[in-house]
Amino acid sequence: MLWARLPLCSHSRPSTGGWQPLRFDGGAFHLKGTAKLARALLVLRLCAWPPLVTHGLAFQAWSQRLLGSRLSRALLRASIYGQFVAGETAGEVTDCVQQLQVLGLLPLLAVPTEEEPDSTAKTSEAWYEGNLRTMLHCVDLSRALVDTRGPARNSLMQLKVTALTSARLCKELSARIQRPAGSSELNPERLAEAMDSGQNLQLSCLSTDQNQHLQASLSRLHRVAQHARAQHVRLLVDAEYTFINPALSLLVDALALRWNRPEEGGPWVWNTYQAYLKETQKRLERDAEAAHKAGLAFGVKLVRGAYLDKERAMTQLQGKEDCTQPDYEATSRSYSRCLELMLRRVSLHGPLCHLMVASHNEDSVHQATKRMWELGIPPDGPVCFGQLLGMCDHVSLALGQAGYLVYKSIPYGCLEEVIPYLIRRAQENRSVLQGARREQALLSQELWRRLLGRKV
Ligand SMILES: Cc1cc2nc3c(=O)[nH]c(=O)nc-3n(C[C@H](O)[C@H](O)[C@H](O)COP(=O)(O)OP(=O)(O)OC[C@H]3O[C@@H](n4cnc5c(N)ncnc54)[C@H](O)[C@@H]3O)c2cc1C
Numbered sequence: 001m002l003w004a005r006l007p008l009c010s011h012s013r014p015s016t017g018g019w020q021p022l023r024f025d026g027g028a029f030h031l032k033g034t035a036k037l038a039r040a041l042l043v044l045r046l047c048a049w050p051p052l053v054t055h056g057l058a059f060q061a062w063s064q065r066l067l068g069s070r071l072s073r074a075l076l077r078a079s080i081y082g083q084f085v086a087g088e089t090a091g092e093v094t095d096c097v098q099q100l101q102v103l104g105l106l107p108l109l110a111v112p113t114e115e116e117p118d119s120t121a122k123t124s125e126a127w128y129e130g131n132l133r134t135m136l137h138c139v140d141l142s143r144a145l146v147d148t149r150g151p152a153r154n155s156l157m158q159l160k161v162t163a164l165t166s167a168r169l170c171k172e173l174s175a176r177i178q179r180p181a182g183s184s185e186l187n188p189e190r191l192a193e194a195m196d197s198g199q200n201l202q203l204s205c206l207s208t209d210q211n212q213h214l215q216a217s218l219s220r221l222h223r224v225a226q227h228a229r230a231q232h233v234r235l236l237v238d239a240e241y242t243f244i245n246p247a248l249s250l251l252v253d254a255l256a257l258r259w260n261r262p263e264e265g266g267p268w269v270w271n272t273y274q275a276y277l278k279e280t281q282k283r284l285e286r287d288a289e290a291a292h293k294a295g296l297a298f299g300v301k302l303v304r305g306a307y308l309d310k311e312r313a314m315t316q317l318q319g320k321e322d323c324t325q326p327d328y329e330a331t332s333r334s335y336s337r338c339l340e341l342m343l344r345r346v347s348l349h350g351p352l353c354h355l356m357v358a359s360h361n362e363d364s365v366h367q368a369t370k371r372m373w374e375l376g377i378p379p380d381g382p383v384c385f386g387q388l389l390g391m392c393d394h395v396s397l398a399l400g401q402a403g404y405l406v407y408k409s410i411p412y413g414c415l416e417e418v419i420p421y422l423i424r425r426a427q428e429n430r431s432v433l434q435g436a437r438r439e440q441a442l443l444s445q446e447l448w449r450r451l452l453g454r455k456v
Contacts, residue, residue, distance in 0.1 A: 019373040024362050026442030028397030031103050034450055040390065041443040043083040047426055047433040048440070056423035073415060083390040084422055086412040090141060093412045096389075097145045100408055104400030108156050108236070108386060108407035109142050111135060112421040113163035123166055125216060131163040132220045136227050143231040155233040156356075156384075156407055159224065161248045162240060165217030169210055173247035176205055188253035195222040195254060218254070225255050229268050236301045236356065239272035242311060242323055249287075260297040266351050266382070270299030272358075275335035276308055276324050284338050288345055288353075298345070299354040301386065302338055304331050304361070306428045328431075335364055340371065346382050347375035356407070358386035360432065365395055369404070379404040391432070394442050 029037060046052055052059060063072040086096035086109075097107045113131050116122040142157040162170065176183045185203045194201045195218045201211050228235050237252050239245055252271045259268040273284050284300070291298035305311075308324060315322050325331040342355045357368045365385065377383055384405035387396045400406045411418060426433060 019370050021366055022369060022398045022402055024365075024394050024398050026394045026446050028394060028401055029442065029446040031397060031401075032393070034447065037443055037447055039079065039083055040393065041440060041447065043079055043390070044433070044436050044440050044443070046079070048436060050430070053423070053426045053430060053433065056426065057420060060419055060423075076415060076419060080422060081415055081419065084388070084411065085415075085418050086389065086410045088412070088414050093141060093410070094145065096410065103397060104406070105396055106156075106384075106405060106407045107142065107145050108158060108409045109138050109145075110158040110409050110411045111138050111160070111163065112411040112413055112418050113160060114421055114424070115162050115167055123168070125213070128164055128166075128217070128220060132223065135159065135163065135224045139224065139228045139231050139233050142233045155231070156236055157228070157233055158238055158409060159235045160238045160240075161221070161251055162244070164220040164224070165251075166213060167240075167244055169213055169217070170244035170247035172206070172210065173214075173250065174244050177246040177250060186250060188250060188257055191218060191250065191254035192257040194218050196258065198222075218251075221251060221255060222258075225259050225269060229259055229264065234266075234268050234270065234299065234354075236270045236299070237272060239274050239303070239305070241307055241314075242277065243314070256291070256296055257294075260291070260299070262295060262297055262352060264297070267297035267299030267354055270301055270354065270356070272301040272303055273338060274303055274305030275338055276305035276311075276331040278323055278325060278334075281334055281337050281341070284341060288341070292345075292349065297352040297354070298349075300342055301356040301358050302335070302342060303358045304335055306425070309428070309430075332361070332363070335359070335361075336367060339364065339368060343368065343371045343375055343377065343383065347377055351382055354382040354384075356384050356386045358409075360387050360392035360395060362395060365399065369399075369402075391436065392439055394439055 060072070060076075063075065066072075067075070086093040086107075093109070100107060111131070111134050113134065114122075115127075121127060138157055142155045146155040173186060177186055183203075183205045185205060190203075191201075194215060198219060201215045201218070203211055203214070206214065225235060235255075237248065240248065249271060252269055255269040256267070260266075271287070273280050275281075288298055288300075305324075311324050312322060315324075325334055339357065342353070346353045346355055357364065359365065368383065368385070369379075371377075372379065372383055380403060384407055385396070385399050386407045386409055389408045389410045396406050396408060411421065
């Protein structure tokens with residue numbers, strides 16, 4: 001239930017005088033129902049409790065044994081699943097998205113598929129083909145959910161490449177790409193040609209099985225991109241671990257050659273850049289310039305990065321130099337520089353350059369809105385904001401009400417599949433969940449205000 005069904009925000013310039021910082025003080029919570037606020041407070045408090053995050057899967061198994069599967073499911077649906085997931089069916093997802101749209105927020109659907117490298121079922125060609133069908137359905141749903149008649153109201157969805165191709169192959173490709181001499185065969189043009197023609201790839205650096213799997217993966221990626229383009233849905237490709245990211249970028253570059261040509265109307269395939277990596281700013285600069293020189297549109301989802309602990313553990317294990325920024329402040333400085341770089345490019349290259357500021361961080365959001373105003377970038381133009389469903393609603397709602405384009409990243413799917421995914425994400429985002437204290441304080445303040453019947 002919504003607390004108040006206000007009309008959708010107007011997508012005009014947020015301020016006519018000077019730039020006014022948005023107020024992330026929970027004022028926009030008046031738009032939400034009491035039950036939803038209470039659930040958010042409860043779930044965020046639970047998620048900030050480290051043992052629950054560390055032993056989440058064990059807690060789930062234990063609650064199933066103790067309470068039975070029906071009651072345990074009901075509890076999860078009323079709490080964690082209900083807070084962070086849109087639902088299981090297209091109907092449930094539609095309901096959730098409609099509620100967000102009333103609040104001025106847009107959907108960014110994400111299929112929470114996770115490969116299990118040690119499982120033969122979850123690394124088989126049949127599994128990737130099943131994921132392809134799910135992705136194509138996600139494109140249809142993304143298209144159906146957004147009213148694209150208004151200006152710049154694009155449908156966007158997230159795409160996880162390792163749902164369509166094996167992480168093992170990506171690791172192999174990445175290792176080859178990173179060798180000093182590289183491999184001249186591994187270039188976007190060659191892969192784009194194979195995607196378009198559907199003819200068998202014969203890369204000498206890969207075995208017959210690997211060539212076959214790469215060809216099948218290229219064909220799946222091509223089908224998703226082709227369908228997304230036909231349905232006017234822009235694909236935001238997720239960044240993952242550094243040991244597979246070079247391969248993911250190679251595949252994005254191959255897709256970009258076909259789908260980011262200016263005559264296609266802006267970038268249809270975007271890459272994600274993780275500011276917590278030391279090399280990211282240089283890479284972003286180089287890629288933006290390369291796209292510009294090649295006459296291609298360029299789309300970027302800018303994040304801080306989700307796999308910090310595992311990245312560090314892996315480099316330590318391998319005795320390599322740490323590729324991540326030394327501390328949180330360095331990551332934030334890197335984010336700020338990448339943001340500035342992209343905003344300048346957007347102001348120069350307009351609709352050919354798109355950016356999603358995917359962050360819950362209030363300083364980053366302030367920086368983005370301020371610089372957008374100074375550079376004359378309209379709030380409903382090629383720059384948008386992204387936050388996770390169920391997280392930092394005080395930031396999302398304030399942005400949405402001020403007329404900015406705000407997308408909530410929305411996982412959906414059956415409870416049994418999504419809960420392990422959520423627990424893994426929570427483990428990777430421990431610092432974010434523990435840092436959600438301010439959101440908890442604002443939620444609690446709003447709930448007390450309602451309980452005591454005070455006016456805002
Ligand atoms: C729409 C959306 C899409 C996303 N897609 C991706 C994706 O494709 N790939 C991906 O990796 N992540 C993705 N993320 C997650 C993102 O990378 C962050 O983990 C998350 O958003 C938290 O960062 P923040 O800026 O929101 O919050 P903040 O709380 O300001 O930042 C937390 C982040 O700071 C960094 N950090 C924390 N402590 C340290 C430290 N000691 N040293 C160095 N850095 C530190 C970490 O990156 C941590 O996640 C996505 C997030 C959103 C909202």
